[in-house]
Amino acid sequence: MNFEIPKETSTGRVMKVTLGATSEQGGTRSHTVTIGGSTALPFHFFEGEHPHRPLIAMEVFDKVPVKYPEYLKEYYRDVIDNPGAMAKKCVEEFGAELISIRLEGTHPEKGNKSVEEAEEIVKQVLESVSVPIIITGHSHFEKINEVMKKICEMTAGENCLINYVETDNYKTIAAACLAYKHTLVAQSPIDVNLAKQLNILLTDMNFPPEKIVIDPLTGTLGYGLEYTYSIMERIRNDGLAGDKMLAFPMLINPGYESFRVKETRASEKDYPEWGNLEKRGAYWEIATSMSLLVAGAELLIMYHPQAVEVVKKKVQELHDSKKGT
Amino acid sequence: MALSGLEIFKLLPKTNCGDCGIPTCMAFAMKLAQKKAELSECPHASDEAKAILGAASEPPIRLVQIGGKNTLEVGNETVMFRHEKTFFHQTGIAIELRTSGGQKKLLSIIKEIEKHQVERVGEELKTDLFFITQDSQNKEDFLSAIKLAKQNSTKGIILDCSDKGVLKEGLGLLSDDRPAVLLRNALTEEDIELAKANQASLILTAKSYEELVKQTEKARSAGLNDLILNLESQDVGLQLQENTILRRSALNKNFKPFGYPLFSYIQAENDFELLAKASVFLCKYDSIIVLPEYDKAMLYSLFTLRQNIYSDPQKPIQVDPKVYPIGEPTSESPVFVTTNFSLTYFIVSGEIENSGISAHLVVADTEGQSVLTAWAAGKFVGEKIAKFIKDIKFEQQVKTRKIVIPGFVSQISGDLEDHLPGWEVIVGCQEASDIPSFVKNVDLT
Numbered sequence: 121m122n123f124e125i126p127k128e129t130s131t132g133r134v135m136k137v138t139l140g141a142t143s144e145q146g147g148t149r150s151h152t153v154t155i156g157g158s159t160a161l162p163f164h165f166f167e168g169e170h171p172h173r174p175l176i177a178m179e180v181f182d183k184v185p186v187k188y189p190e191y192l193k194e195y196y197r198d199v200i201d202n203p204g205a206m207a208k209k210c211v212e213e214f215g216a217e218l219i220s221i222r223l224e225g226t227h228p229e230k231g232n233k234s235v236e237e238a239e240e241i242v243k244q245v246l247e248s249v250s251v252p253i254i255i256t257g258h259s260h261f262e263k264i265n266e267v268m269k270k271i272c273e274m275t276a277g278e279n280c281l282i283n284y285v286e287t288d289n290y291k292t293i294a295a296a297c298l299a300y301k302h303t304l305v306a307q308s309p310i311d312v313n314l315a316k317q318l319n320i321l322l323t324d325m326n327f328p329p330e331k332i333v334i335d336p337l338t339g340t341l342g343y344g345l346e347y348t349y350s351i352m353e354r355i356r357n358d359g360l361a362g363d364k365m366l367a368f369p370m371l372i373n374p375g376y377e378s379f380r381v382k383e384t385r386a387s388e389k390d391y392p393e394w395g396n397l398e399k400r401g402a403y404w405e406i407a408t409s410m411s412l413l414v415a416g417a418e419l420l421i422m423y424h425p426q427a428v429e430v431v432k433k434k435v436q437e438l439h440d441s442k443k444g445t
Numbered sequence: 446m447a448l449s450g451l452e453i454f455k456l457l458p459k460t461n462c463g464d465c466g467i468p469t470c471m472a473f474a475m476k477l478a479q480k481k482a483e484l485s486e487c488p489h490a491s492d493e494a495k496a497i498l499g500a501a502s503e504p505p506i507r508l509v510q511i512g513g514k515n516t517l518e519v520g521n522e523t524v525m526f527r528h529e530k531t532f533f534h535q536t537g538i539a540i541e542l543r544t545s546g547g548q549k550k551l552l553s554i555i556k557e558i559e560k561h562q563v564e565r566v567g568e569e570l571k572t573d574l575f576f577i578t579q580d581s582q583n584k585e586d587f588l589s590a591i592k593l594a595k596q597n598s599t600k601g602i603i604l605d606c607s608d609k610g611v612l613k614e615g616l617g618l619l620s621d622d623r624p625a626v627l628l629r630n631a632l633t634e635e636d637i638e639l640a641k642a643n644q645a646s647l648i649l650t651a652k653s654y655e656e657l658v659k660q661t662e663k664a665r666s667a668g669l670n671d672l673i674l675n676l677e678s679q680d681v682g683l684q685l686q687e688n689t690i691l692r693r694s695a696l697n698k699n700f701k702p703f704g705y706p707l708f709s710y711i712q713a714e715n716d717f718e719l720l721a722k723a724s725v726f727l728c729k730y731d732s733i734i735v736l737p738e739y740d741k742a743m744l745y746s747l748f749t750l751r752q753n754i755y756s757d758p759q760k761p762i763q764v765d766p767k768v769y770p771i772g773e774p775t776s777e778s779p780v781f782v783t784t785n786f787s788l789t790y791f792i793v794s795g796e797i798e799n800s801g802i803s804a805h806l807v808v809a810d811t812e813g814q815s816v817l818t819a820w821a822a823g824k825f826v827g828e829k830i831a832k833f834i835k836d837i838k839f840e841q842q843v844k845t846r847k848i849v850i851p852g853f854v855s856q857i858s859g860d861l862e863d864h865l866p867g868w869e870v871i872v873g874c875q876e877a878s879d880i881p882s883f884v885k886n887v888d889l890t
Contacts (some may be wrong), residue, residue, distance in 0.1 A: 121662060121702055123654050140520070166686050187799065229882040230541040243454045259878070341746065343795075344788045346753040349728070350528040356527070356885065383745070393563045395742030403746040411750060414685065426534050430717040434681060434725075441682025 127167040130360035132367050134158045134418075135330055136172070139218065139281050139303055146277030146301070150250035153217060155333075155418040156369035159398025161356065162416050163438045173439035174418045176432050177218035177254055178210035179375055182233055182241050183225030187380045191398045195425050204244035211249045214425040217433055220283065221245050222376070226267050227258045235270045242271055246278070254281040254421065265292040272296035277305060281419075284335055284373070287318050294327055305371055307335040310347045312354050312366070319365045321421035333419060334368045340377035341408045348372070355438045356416035370416050374408040375423030402427045410434065449551075450478040464488050474603040495771035506704050507647050509671050509732075511537070512601025513622035516572045519673075519732035520706035525689075525696060528758055534706075535755035536727050538747060539574035539603060541710075545581035549725045552593050558739055559598040563748060566762055566787050571844065572600065572749035576710075576735045577615075579606040587611055591618050595871045603627055603648070603735070609635055616643040625673065627708075632660050637667045646671040648708050648733075654690075661702040665788040673733065675708045681722055684709070688730040689709050706732030716740060722748055728754055761813035762787040768839055769794060772803030776842065779804045779889035781849045781873070782830060784811040784819045793879045800881035804889075805843060809833045827860025834865065845890055849873040 136157040140145025153175055160168025176390060180203040184193075192265060195214075199205035200255060201221055210216040223238050225231035255271055257264040269292060277300070282307035285293045297304045306322060308314040315334055321330055336355060339348045359367030379382055383394065386399040394400060405427040409420055413435065422428045465486040467473040476482035477498070484490050484498050486700035508521035517537045520805050524530045540558055542551060555575070562571040575594045579587040587606060594602055595618065602619060605627040606612040616624060616639060625646040628636055632649060640647050647664060649672055651657035657676055664672055674691065678684035688707055694700035709731050713719040720743050723734055726751055736743070756762055767783045771794055783793045785808045797804050807829050811819035819825035830850075834840065846868050850858060852875035874883040 121696070123658050123700065123702070125654075125690055126698050128693075161689075163682055163685050164689065165682075166690070257738070260878070300845065339788070342749040342753065343791050344752070346527070346756055346758070347788070349754065350526070350758060353526050353668055354528055380799075381751075382798070394739060394745050395740065397742075399716065399740070400742035400745065402717060403742055406717060406721050406744045407724045407750045410721050411728045411754070414725055414728050426717055430715075430721050434718070434721045435681050438682040438685060438725075441680050441686070 121255040125166060130159050130168060131362040132360045134359055135368050137303060137330060137369050139279060141277055141279040147279055148246065149252050157171040160360065162414050165441065170328055170439065173382060174413060174420065176218045176428055177220050177419065177421045178214060178216035178428060179221045179222050179421050180206040180210065180245060181224065182238060183231045185380065187385060188384050189379055189401060191401060192379065192423060203241050204248035207245045208248045211251055216399050216428065218252050218254055219245060219249055219300050220256045220421045222256040223267060224258050226263055227260045228263055235267050238267050239270060239274050240375055242275065253278065254283050256283040261289040265289070269291045269296045272300040272302055276300040281305060281333065282400065287314060287321065290318065290321060294322055294325060296335065298327060303331040303333065304319065305333050305335050307337060310337045310339065312351060312358065314357060316365045319368065319380065329347050332368050333371050335371045338373040338377045340374065340381060341404050342383060343381055345408060349411060352412060352415040352417065371419040372412050372417045373421050374405050374412070375421055378405040378408055379423050406430055448478065450475040453477050453498065456497060458489045460489070462489065463619065486798060503696050505699055506706065507670060507675055508707055510623055511574060511625045511646060515599035515601065516623065517601050518676040523696065525693060531757040531759065532755050534732065535751050536731055537573040537733045539576040539733060540572050541576045541578055541735055541737045542580055542590055542594065543580050544586040548589055548593065551590055551598065554596050554739060555593055561741065563745055565749060565752060566764055568752060570752065572744065574601045574603055576603045576605060578610065579608065584608065586610040587613060588618065591615050595619065595622070610890060613639055616645060619643065628676070632663050635671060637664065640669055646673060648673040648675050650675040650677060652677050657703045661705065666769050672705045673708045674703065674705050681725060685725060685726045685729055688726065708733045710735040712737065716743060719743065720746060724750055727751055763813035764790045764808060766810035767806050767837065769806045771797045771806055774803040774805050776844045777890055778845060779849065780807060780843065780847065782807040782809060783851060784809060784814060784816050784825055786811065786813050786815045789815050796877040801883045802884055807834060808841065816853050820854045820857065825854060827857045827864050830861055831864030847871055847889055849889060
């Protein structure tokens with residue numbers, strides 16, 4: 121029996137999105153990075169193009185998350201309270217390709233830090249690393265709008281990835297992104313139609329489609345991963361089939377979501393069947409990342425240095441094999 | 446590939462004899478197409494009709510069974526993406542046993558693996574198979590490993606042994622156990638005889654699609670159909686594409702030589718890479734993966750991933766409806782109520798835990814629906830919640846008389862108070878992530 125490779129060609133192409141800006145482009149980054157541009161399902165080189173491989177960002181904080189595990193702190197001992205130094209370590213020692221600055225401490229109930237404090241932290245990170253930057257916010261609309269407006273203005277021209285807006289709160293932040301030339305994350309709660317709707321709202325206010333990244337909302341391993349996985353597969357399938365309002369690169373948060381669940385924090389003494397805690401923590405983030413990569417993730421914000429190393433290496437292997445025949 | 450009624454009709458005698466119990470051949474053909482009748486009901490069907498209809502009714506990916514007492518079923522998948530329907534038979538996880546380590550060591554590891562299981566969302570998660578490799582010169586080591594596994598476990602067994610004489614003896618020990626054999630080289634007549642004599646499944650290995658076609662066709666023409674495919678890849682990127690191509694050929698092109706479950710022996714430089722690769726192939730189409738070592742933390746991650754990916758997207762996963770203690774609650778601790786959709790339970794219990802307080806979490810039976818869906822369907826309303834609380838005699842267990850309901854269903858608070866005399870209903874926050882600040886600002890006891 122003669123065998124022929126069954127290829128499926130797509131009419132759509134995932135939008136190419138570039139992050140960061142060099143001095144010539146009005147920013148201060150040493151280089152820019154680009155994600156997206158695929159014309160086939162993830163890593164299917166036998167039936168399409170993938171001009172850009174997925175990228176790994178790591179995250180620093182204005183306030184260390186309450187549940188951030190001790191064994192992770194070990195990696196950052198002297199820099200955990202110094203976002204600039206922590207960012208430098210993430211880039212230089214752990215290979216982060218972008219840095220996300222999580223400004224959760226500005227949430228009125230989680231520290232209520234001022235806009236000025238947030239600006240100071242972003243400034244520190246911009247000065248200590250030269251990779252493109254992600255600014256990650258929270259769900260307190262009033263406060264985050266105020267914070268993001270100022271940060272967008274202060275970092276004008278840097279083409280930061282402003283993370284995130286949602287259907288109930290997008291206008292202020294999207295307008296600031298537009299005015300100061302940043303890229304935007306459109307977050308929707310694990311739902312294809314809501315993801316599409318938000319992208320339509322954004323493009324209706326003339327937000328350029330090449331400046332949108334989708335966050336389908338990450339459910340980590342054991343906490344809704346299957347929903348995120350399938351929504352991402354559906355978004356990518358529809359995008360490749362020609363639905364332009366779904367043909368955007370996708371961002372996921374395996375770090376933040378993995379390191380706040382019990383499975384990455386409970387000791388082996390309490391749960392002997394769960395095995396060694398430190399390995400389990402890295403495994404949890406790796407399994408979440410790898411499964412969502414094959415579902416279509418292009419930008420991952422990660423926490424565990426060992427998980428980052430392995431996932432980055434596997435992404436390169438998945439991307440560099442290039443052929444399927 | 447299913448045939449239409451008309452296509453089937455063309456294969457029938459067209460005599461309208463009625464011997465099948467149905468007046469006309471056309472009506473019988475329609476019933477066959479709808480799978481409401483069997484071809485064997487027609488006493489006059491030609492051999493050609495039997496062959497064609499038989500092949501058409503075969504599943505596109507064969508169901509293969511390994512193991513006697515504790516049978517693992519793999520294959521019989523019908524879709525490329527779980528959201529199209531579901532993945533039916535979850536990936537079997539095998540742990541490799543090396544025979545050179547000595548009997549004592551082997552026995553203790555077999556016993557430990559046999560005992561190892563983890564409960565998650567009401568399911569007992571465990572490994573499925575032993576993969577026994579002959580890696581010592583002494584054939585007795587291999588045979589005694591098989592005996593030890595058989596005596597101390599009910600898991601199915603895959604044998605990996607290049608010496609055909611030793612393999613034959615090994616298979617002889619597993620005559621009622623439906624073993625599988627990994628063939629690392631091209632299929633021979635001897636392999637075919639061995640498989641037939643011992644009712645063993647064969648895992649066929651090849652380095653290219655063409656070679657794999659040759660092997661499966663040879664096995665099929667010898668009458669062997671319990672096959673598993675091991676297409677050896679140079680790297681993870683190629684294997685992801687090859688696994689997709691094999692599955693797509695079987696499902697979308699009905700390409701019979703590839704209509705079998707897929708197998709991988711996972712190799713990597715370290716544990717983290719091992720898990721990374723296993724995760725990719727668990728999602729993308731391997732039906733059996735062999736891990737070269739036993740690592741509880743890795744298994745727990747893989748079990749959880751398998752449970753997630755192989756859950757039925759149309760059926761929400763449920764947790765048992767009951768009262769769950771969060772922290773170490775006393776009879777005076779706060780009381781929360783939510784639904785038994787597993788995700789809702791996980792998120793709410795996690796956030797109550799985050800808040801640092803101890804509490805009772807009443808998980809009502811909403812047939813696995815989330816808060817708003819269950820409310821809209823009338824399953825999460827005052828009367829039902831009150832009945833559940835009374836049925837489980839919760840009022841006798843606590844002194845607390847305040848109960849927190851999810852903010853999204855504030856409208857049920859009056860109804861719940863009516864059906865639960867003596868209780869004060871507190872409307873909680875809408876988002877679980879706000880629970881930590883909610884408990885700080887509201888008096889719950």
